[in-house]
Amino acid sequence: MQVFDIFLLEAVLNGILFGGVLALLALGLNLIFGVIDVVWICYAELMMLGMYTVYFLHKVHGLPLFVAFAGAIVVVSALGVVLHQFVIRPVLNGEPINQLLVTGGVLTFLQAAATLMFGIEFRNIGISMPSLMVGEISLPWSRISAALTALVAMLALYLFLKKTYLGTAIRAISQDRAIMPLMGVAPAKIYLLTSAIGGALAGLGACLLVLQYDVHPAIGLSFGPLTFMVCVLGGLGNMLGGFIAAFIFAQLISVGGFYFHIEWGYVMAFGFFIVMMFARPQGLLGQK
């Protein structure tokens, strides 16, 4: 009998890499919710548009990959601003159910618009990266670089929120919006900035995903619910909670998939989520 299973280790390492990307996806959604108190149900559809942006800029127009990445981040960041200004702002003080419905409507709209514009075929940017071989363990570089980029981006956001005046204002506004004008801060501006950052994070997420997955109009459905569940498991709006939850989810999917089948990995992760919602409905680090 084998004492130590090398392929289990590979699954665990892959889970860590996937967790890093998942944590980045959850971060944008958590930031928006934590600061603006609105859930962007259409978050993954913004990523889908970012993936198309990379595809068209790089594959169709032949721009270098990093230019295409930068383009996707800018485009999705701008979409975040537009989303806030024209969709969220009118319902900002409305019923939470209305806020969910409008962003849910945007989800359907973006999916349908993408189907009409781009068709339903799966598109691939056609970049294949080699794998890193450590003994018998094989780790795709696309996953390693995605996870590392996600970690760097999360660290950069942390430092921004912690060290700068704007970042401090973003954290402050989520704690007491009404007195922000007394500090000389216009809340509307901070909300737009936060939406731009949330959009940029979705854009960066798109860059990392497009390295590993084909883009098609329904790709959002593969990541939207997952991202949302990671946020809820961690405690919606709690960025550290989301970070931890992302790695738990990714590990369950990866290791569960290793023992049974990749689909069973998802079943286990979602089953765990359901049980946790009974045990701890406010999320791992959420407050009641």
Next chain:
Amino acid sequence: MATPMLELKNVTAGYGSFQALFGVSLTVNAGEAVAVIGPNGAGKSTLLRAISKLINVTAGEIVLEGRRLNDVEPHRIIELGLSQVPEHRRLFPRLTVEENLRMGAYLPAARAKFSERLEMVYGLFPRMKERRHQLAGTMSGGEQQMCAIGRALMSGPKLLLLDEPSAGLAPVIVQSIFELVRKIRKQGYTVMIVEQNVHQVLKVVDRAYLLEVGKIKASGTAQELLASDEIQKAYVGL
């Protein structure tokens, strides 16, 4: 006569259809400390909120150093040199003391002087320096009030508005808060303070206005009001 620091002319304000202030007029001169006293629900906090533009003025005029504030956006008021310590302190509970102070210095002009003013505030409240990395929400009421006053001073205001600084604090802490107000006055700030703790506040201000159900009912120097029978009976409780 010199232009007053702050002048309110027949100010009317309220919340939706509920009117809380009925034609309030008052003046605060540069270098003065002025109190607005009155019972709970008289409209004292509403008055300060109207001056800081947190709520809209429906009639009348608010003038700061000759400049009309009625059409100034709320977040621009602090740029003009008016800073408010809001009712119930309203610190950002999950930011540290120093981060709260940093929020007070958010204006570009104040950022340039951040370290200088931080030293000034820490000099005024040595306790805040000890607690600078502590989350503001975990401090005692008196410490939070110090932090809130410090935060308001970080913008380098000419006029400091204090909304019920003694509310909810233990009597011995109340003493020290008023002692602080006296200290701040000595540093040359003009202070306008709203208080229910009439006896204490009249000892640290020059003049006061009595506000009842949204109207100014009496005004005078602190000594005059302390000596007045009506105030003695109704508010000082002697």
